[in-house]
Amino acid sequence: MTAWERFADSFLNARVAAEYLPKIVDGFRLTVVLALLIVVSGLAAGLLLALVRSLGVRPLNWLIIFVVDLFRALPPLVVIVLLFFGLPAAGMQLSGFASTWLALSLVLMAFAEEIFWAGITSVPKGQWEAARSTGLTFVQTLRFVVLPQAIRLTIPPLTNRTIAITKGTALASVVAVQEILGAAHAGVSFSFNPTPLTLGALAYLVLFIPVVVFGRWVETRFAWRR
Amino acid sequence: MSWEDFALAFLNLEIMREASPILVQGLVQTILLSLLVVPLGLVGGTVLALLSTVRHPLVRWPLMAWVDTFRALPPLVLLVFIYAGMPFAGLELPAWGAVAIGFFLNTGAYYGEILRAGIESVPRGQMEAARSTGLTRGQAMAYVVMPQAVRNVLPDLISNTLEVVKLTSIASVVALPELLFQARQAQSVTYNASPLVAAAVVYFVLLWPVVRLLSRLENRQLAGRG
Amino acid sequence: MTSRPIVEARGVHKHFGTLHVLKGVDLVVAERELVFVIGPSGSGKSTLLRCLNRLEEPSAGSIVVDGIDLLDRRTDINKARRRIGMVFQGFNLYPHMTALGNVTLALRKVLGLPRAEAEARGRVALERVHLSDRADHYPSQLSGGQQQRVAIARAIALEPRVMLFDEPTSALDPELVGGVLAVMRELREDGMTMVVVSHEMGFARAAADRVLFMDDGLVVEEGTPEQIFGAPRHERTRAFISQIERH
Numbered sequence: 001m002t003a004w005e006r007f008a009d010s011f012l013n014a015r016v017a018a019e020y021l022p023k024i025v026d027g028f029r030l031t032v033v034l035a036l037l038i039v040v041s042g043l044a045a046g047l048l049l050a051l052v053r054s055l056g057v058r059p060l061n062w063l064i065i066f067v068v069d070l071f072r073a074l075p076p077l078v079v080i081v082l083l084f085f086g087l088p089a090a091g092m093q094l095s096g097f098a099s100t101w102l103a104l105s106l107v108l109m110a111f112a113e114e115i116f117w118a119g120i121t122s123v124p125k126g127q128w129e130a131a132r133s134t135g136l137t138f139v140q141t142l143r144f145v146v147l148p149q150a151i152r153l154t155i156p157p158l159t160n161r162t163i164a165i166t167k168g169t170a171l172a173s174v175v176a177v178q179e180i181l182g183a184a185h186a187g188v189s190f191s192f193n194p195t196p197l198t199l200g201a202l203a204y205l206v207l208f209i210p211v212v213v214f215g216r217w218v219e220t221r222f223a224w225r226r
Numbered sequence: 227m228s229w230e231d232f233a234l235a236f237l238n239l240e241i242m243r244e245a246s247p248i249l250v251q252g253l254v255q256t257i258l259l260s261l262l263v264v265p266l267g268l269v270g271g272t273v274l275a276l277l278s279t280v281r282h283p284l285v286r287w288p289l290m291a292w293v294d295t296f297r298a299l300p301p302l303v304l305l306v307f308i309y310a311g312m313p314f315a316g317l318e319l320p321a322w323g324a325v326a327i328g329f330f331l332n333t334g335a336y337y338g339e340i341l342r343a344g345i346e347s348v349p350r351g352q353m354e355a356a357r358s359t360g361l362t363r364g365q366a367m368a369y370v371v372m373p374q375a376v377r378n379v380l381p382d383l384i385s386n387t388l389e390v391v392k393l394t395s396i397a398s399v400v401a402l403p404e405l406l407f408q409a410r411q412a413q414s415v416t417y418n419a420s421p422l423v424a425a426a427v428v429y430f431v432l433l434w435p436v437v438r439l440l441s442r443l444e445n446r447q448l449a450g451r452g
Numbered sequence: 453m454t455s456r457p458i459v460e461a462r463g464v465h466k467h468f469g470t471l472h473v474l475k476g477v478d479l480v481v482a483e484r485e486l487v488f489v490i491g492p493s494g495s496g497k498s499t500l501l502r503c504l505n506r507l508e509e510p511s512a513g514s515i516v517v518d519g520i521d522l523l524d525r526r527t528d529i530n531k532a533r534r535r536i537g538m539v540f541q542g543f544n545l546y547p548h549m550t551a552l553g554n555v556t557l558a559l560r561k562v563l564g565l566p567r568a569e570a571e572a573r574g575r576v577a578l579e580r581v582h583l584s585d586r587a588d589h590y591p592s593q594l595s596g597g598q599q600q601r602v603a604i605a606r607a608i609a610l611e612p613r614v615m616l617f618d619e620p621t622s623a624l625d626p627e628l629v630g631g632v633l634a635v636m637r638e639l640r641e642d643g644m645t646m647v648v649v650s651h652e653m654g655f656a657r658a659a660a661d662r663v664l665f666m667d668d669g670l671v672v673e674e675g676t677p678e679q680i681f682g683a684p685r686h687e688r689t690r691a692f693i694s695q696i697e698r699h
Contacts, residue, residue, distance in 0.1 A: 010314045069441070073433040075392035078406055078426050085410070086419035089235035118444060164389070170300035174399055181303050185310065194311040201299060201307055208298035216294075354507050355544035355603075359558035359610060360533040369557055373548050 016195040020187040024199045027183035031207065034101060034179060035166040041105040042165065043158075046112025053113070054120055054142065064113065071110035076168045079103035084175040096175035108165045115158050119150030152222065159218045163211050170204070180204060238420040245412035245421040252408030253428060259394045259404055262322075263329035264387055270330050271337025275375075276367065278342045296335035302396045304328045309400045321402040325394075333390050340382045344375030381443040388436050392429070405429070456519070457482050458614045458645045459504060464513035466499050466669075473499050475669035476513070479647075481614065486646045488656040488677070491666035492692055497649045500666070501616050504647065505536040518613040534562055537607030541619040543599045545591040551578060551602045552587040555609045563610070577609035578602070581635050597628030601635055608639070615639065617648040653696060657681060665689045 053064050071079070084099040094102065123146045131141040173182035180203045187196025277289050296304070309324035319327070348371050356366035376383065398407035409425035459481035466474035473496045481487050489497045502508040504515060506522050506529055515522045520532045546554050552574050559570035578584050581601035591599050600620055607615060617636070621629045633655050640646060640659055650656070656663055656677050663680040665673045665688075673686045684690045 007315065011311070069434055069437045070430060072388075072437045072440075073392075073430045074426055075395035075406070075429060077395045077398070078422075078429060081406065081410065082419070082422050082426060085413060086236065086422050089417075089419040090232060114441060114444070167298075167300040170302045171396070173302070173306075181300070181306060185306060188310055194307075194314040197307050197311045201303055204300060204303050205295065205298050208300075209294060212294050212298045349542075349544070351540055351542050351544035352546065355538075355540060355546075355606075356557075357530075358505055358507060358533060358536070358538035358540075359606065360530045360562040361558055362530050365561050369561060370546050374546075377548065 011194055011198050013193050013195040016187075016191050016193045017199060020183075020191065020196040021199060023178070023183045023187060024180060024196065024203055027178055027180040027200070028203050028207065030097075030177065031169050031179040031203075034097065034169045034172065034177075037101050038104045038108060038166055038169070039162055041101070042108025043112050043162070045105065045109035046114075047116055049109065049113040050116035050120060051142070053117055068110040068113050071107050072114070074107075076103055076107050076165070077171050077174065079106065080171055080175060096172055096177040099175055100169065100172035100177060104165055104168050104171075107168070108162065111161045111165070112158060115154045115161065116150065119154035120146060122153055123149045156219045156222050159215050163208070163215050166211075167208060180207075234418075236419050236423050238418055241412075241416050241418045241420045242424045245409075245416070245424065248408045248412060249405065249421065249424055249428065252403060252405035252425070255402065255404040255408075256391075256394055259325065259397060259402070260391045262326060263333060263394065264390055266326060266330045267333030267337050267390060270334025271339075271341050274334060274338030275341035275345055278338070279345060279367075293335045293338055296331045297339070299332070301328060301332040301393055302399060304332055305396060305400060321397065321400045324400055325397045325402060329390070329393070333386070333393075336386050336389075337383070340379050340386060341375060343382075344379035345371060347378045348374045381440060384436065384443070385440050388433060388440065391433065395429075458485075458518055459647065460514075460516040461500075461504065462514045464500065464503055464515065465511045466496070466503060466508060467511045473669055474503070474510070477666070477669070477671055479504075479664070479671075481645060481647055483645055484643045485661045486640050486648065486659055488660035488663045489647065489649045489666060490651065490653075490656070490663060490680075490692070490696075491672075495666040496669040497666045498618055501538075501618050501647060501649050504614075504616055505533050505538055507538075530562065534558075534610045535613045537604075537610060537612035537615040539600070539603050539607055539615065539617045539620045541623050543591070543596070543603045543623070545599050545603055545606075547591050550588050550590055551583060551594070551605075554591070554602055555606045558606070559609055574605075574609055577605040580608060580638070581605045582631075595628060596624045597631045600624065600632050604632075604635055604639075608644075614645040614647065617646065617650065619649055619651070621650065621652055651696060653681065653693075665692065667692070 049064050049068070053061050080099050080103040083094055083103055084096055087094055087099075127145055127149070128141060131145040132138075136144070169179055170181045172179050173185060176182065178186065180200050184196045184200025184203075187199075188194055274289065274293060277285055280286070305324060305328040308328050309319065309321065312319055312324070352370050352374065353366050356370040357363070361369070394404060395406040397404050398410065401407065405425050405428060409421045412421035413419060457480045459479060461477065461479040464474050464477045464479075465472070475496075477496070477500055479487070479500065489500070491497045499508055503510045504517065504522075506515075510523065513523075517532065518535050520527055520535070522529065522532055546557070549557065552571060555574035555577050556567075556570040559565045559573055560567060563570075565573070575584060575587060578587055581604050583598060583601055583605065586594060586598060586602070591602070594602065604620075620636070621632050624632065629652070633652060636646070636648070636655070637659055648656075648660070660677050662674060663677050664671050665680060665684070665686070667688050673680065673684060673689045680689065681693060684693055
């Protein structure tokens with residue numbers, strides 16, 4: 001056997017691949033579902049917090065800033081572990097899937113709030129005043145004047161951050177979720193062959209390379225003129 | 227659940243005090259780990275960014291594929307692949323080695339993208355003026371272009387460094403005894419979530435000033451571009 | 453003129469892809485001579501200037517500056533560039549360095565002078581452009597005219613044999629042009645060899661030895677300022693000059 005054949009036999013073993021591919025495909029589905037749920041709930045919660053913050057209620061804003069800072073400072077894995085291993089002590093048991101979803105949603109919420117808020121404050125005060133002077137309500141001004149300008153500005157950083165956080169779905173393997181990495185890692189232990197990990201890595205590339213390329217495109221498409 | 231019960235399960239000072247020696251050990255490891263992987267990533271990123279100034283297609287396309295691959299692979303997947311997969315190729319790596327390689331590949335790609343954007347933000351005339359006075363390409367890069375590039379993307383560099391430090395928590399997965407790993411150990415020994423809470427507090431106290439600083443820098447940056 | 457020319461460019465061609473920007477240009481500049489190059493935008497005059505220190509790579513031709521063949525592979529271009537100062541339309545000062553820092557960078561890194569010596573020479577150069585009192589200012593704290601004078605100091609500090617000026621005043625507000633032109637005139641009086649691409653006709657009339665009119669990648673006509681501005685022989689030259697003078 002040449003070195004390459006030996007390498008291929010362990011890392012790209014056809015028999016092992018055939019055996020574990022269905023598991024990886026299942027993991028792939030789970031990863032996609034988890035990622036989509038995180039994106040939806042994280043972005044929605046972030047936008048909601050930014051909107052509440054724009055009301056300008058002092059104590060409420062301090063609370064929002066604290067929560068945002070908290071989830072920007074904590075490593076996502078620490079939050080996941082805390083939810084999964086810590087909550088049972090309070091008599092609450094979240095599944096690994098739910099823990100990961102909640103933790104990463106909170107993290108994305110924090111980053112998204114920060115970005116949305118920066119976008120909102122970047123719209124000059126004159127825009128608010130002009131809109132309100134024509135009789136638009138607070139909500140109408142936000143909806144038709146401020147948000148459209150703010151969102152355009154926030155899309156590139158938001159896209160990159162969202163991509164980075166959804167990649168965190170791999171952390172779910174730590175709390176025994178059979179998403180791609182979990183399924184792949186389990187496959188290695190059962191088969192004593194690293195091919196499932198190769199498949200897993202390929203699955204992530206299939207999933208995220210288009211996303212990364214999309215992020216690159218968004219960055220140039222919405223590039224700020226410096 | 228009463229407040230007392232909650233405090234006993236999550237904020238048990240007695241247990242925190244007992245766990246504190248190994249938590250401190252973990253913190254030291256986390257700091258050492260950060261001091262290893264941040265410079266490593268910066269070196270890798272600088273090399274990638276400098277290579278990206280070469281327009282030749284034989285450099286350009288492989289470079290882009292490299293960067294996008296390692297931005298698409300979740301860092302934990304990379305780490306597990308190196309740590310659990312490489313032994314099958316006859317490469318038995320200690321946890322530190324696997325973490326160093328994984329972080330070098332992953333964070334190098336991110337730092338590389340940031341520094342590339344920085345270099346591109348420096349007007350061409352700067353390089354030309356420097357070359358016209360007889361500076362070599364390398365000298366012009368080192369003394370004229372890079373200092374400006376770094377300054378232009380400083381918030382992004384700090385932000386990425388924050389993410390890298392947070393990311394060191396995934397080293398717990400390969401049993402490197404950093405902060406999260408030690409907290410998990412303590413939690414499983416004491417059947418109490420307080421060590422995890424203590425670890426989270428340590429992370430927060432350590433990183434919160436950076437988050438505050440970034441929040442200011444980013445707001446200013448976004449507002450300045452409206 | 454009997455002395456050896458400082459600049460001797462022969463048959464210079466430059467292609468940008470399919471675009472033929474220079475179509476065989478000759479330019480010979482004698483020691484202490486001030487040659488002025490005019491022409492419509494896109495005529496290739498800036499490209500010619502940038503070929504003279506090889507910021508642009510000529511596609512064909514030969515360029516010899518102060519006896520050094522710039523296109524010879526064995527020539528150390530960085531060494532050669534010390535003898536060729538360049539001033540840019542957009543100043544291109546290093547924004548992260550003070551005026552003195554801008555002037556001394558090449559003195560220290562190219563000539564290898566120790567810091568103290570470099571700074572002494574840098575201060576002399578700043579004095580020559582009347583900005584000794586601005587040595588510690590950053591470019592953002594200086595007016596456009598002052599920035600351009602610092603850029604001139606950066607070039608002359610290396611004691612070049614020839615200075616190239618690429619539209620040095622066209623990015624300046626009108627009231628700041630005079631200061632830069634005054635410095636250029638003093639340089640000339642000190643005997644500096646200069647090639648100037650510019651639209652400042654008044655300055656050309658007063659200071660130039662020779663004026664070249666370029667159009668469409670070729671030198672159409674050359675002569676003394678009196679000839680070119682007073683009695684241009686070519687139709688294109690005449691059209692260009694009357695257009696300039698209307699402004």
